[in-house]
Amino acid sequence: MSKSILRLMEERESTRTAFDPDKKITQKGLNLILEAARWAPTAHNMQNFQILAIDDVELLQKIGEVRSRISETFLKENYQQFSFSRKELARKGVGVLGSMFPPSWRNPSKFHSVTMNTPPRPLSETMQGSPLVLIVVYDPRKRAPASTGDFLGIISLGCVMENIWLAAQSLGISVQIMSIFSSRPAENDLKRILGIPKFMKIAYAMRLGYPGQRKEMKNYLRVRRDMSTFAHSNRWSHLG
Ligand SMILES: Cc1cc2nc3c(=O)[nH]c(=O)nc-3n(C[C@H](O)[C@H](O)[C@H](O)COP(=O)(O)O)c2cc1C
Structure with missing residues (x-):
């Protein structure tokens, strides 16, 4: 693996600060991001995903009005x-x-x-001015072959997430995952607003954009385990 792809992976991060709604993602940028999603590995090459790319200001506002409870x-x-x-x-x-x-x-x-x-909080609190929201949707009626609970199908949706995220990172676009979009009752409201068929499921949403002011995340510390705590050479080794 080249150093640059490892660096891109290290630099990819969750941005939880507000985005500038006026700093739009270009169509070219969006196309590159969707192209990255297109090439994601999926179980049996099922490509079990649909992606709604929402940048229409009125629609984003409508989505922001959907409420969800923790x-x-x-x-x-x-x-x-x-x-x-x-x-x-x-x-x-x-x-x-x-x-x-x-x-x-x-x-x-x-x-x-x-x-x-x-009281239920509006999704706009999570979206924080994002000019682009991607909603990843799948059909739970079609599972990866012989995969209990469609475990392999769901993993595939994670591969899509990572491809999108790394592509965005390579373009200098910030990202936050918004799992809350798949929680009830928000999911049903979103499906209604966006015309997503009832049988489909929202896997997750991603908000993309450029932070408004200088990105300040004082409460954020990105950590990872040492390799020695997860890597086993040949056989399972007792980890002290
Ligand atoms: C499946 C999945 C769901 C996530 N859901 C959320 C979420 O709802 N909100 C959020 O802020 N971050 C979410 N994250 C981001 C993780 O919290 C984050 O990747 C992790 O803390 C590591 O931080 P980093 O992304 O900055 O490296 C999610 C990540 C994954 C892979």
């Missing part, structure tokens, strides 16, 4: 990935900084009341 399960499982200091996160090498999230998401004793008392 579930208690999400809060509990999200909490399990937290580190409470940069030092702890750096030591662990996995997970995320708890300080990236609102204080009430960091207090398990409040999870129940947070889910009960917080």
Whole structure:
């Protein structure tokens, strides 16, 4: 592997700051990104994805008005990935900084009341001015051959995600995954607004753009495990 592709992979990151709605992605840029998706590996070459590229301002606004509620399960499982200091996160090498999230998401004793008392929030809070949203959709009736739960089909959608993300990164375009687009009831509202057939499923959405001001992500620390904690030479080795 050449150094440049490894560097691109290292530099690809989740951008959670607002994008400038006036800094559009060009048609040429979008075509390159969709071309990258086109060449993604998929189980049995099923190419089990459809992609809606939404840049129409009115439609983006309509999508932004869709509301979604955080579930208690999400809060509990999200909490399990937290580190409470940069030092702890750096030591662990996995997970995320708890300080990236609102204080009430960091207090398990409040999870129940947070889910009960917080009104559904509009997707515009996640979209943060994005000039382009990609929604990746698949047909759950068609699974990868003999793949329980369509495990291999779903992995294929992840390959599409990575191809898109790396292509965007190579063009200097920032990206954030928005899993919330596939949660109920938001998913149903989105399908209605966008005319997506009822039997299809939204896998995930990605927002693309250019950060408004200088990208400031003070609560963000990207870490990875050491290779020695996941790489086994030949046989499974006990990891200390
Ligand atoms: C399947 C999947 C779903 C994700 N969902 C979200 C999401 O809903 N919101 C978000 O901000 N990041 C999401 N992410 C991004 C991860 O949190 C992120 O990739 C990880 O923390 C590593 O950080 P990095 O992307 O900056 O390297 C998702 C990533 C993947 C692969």
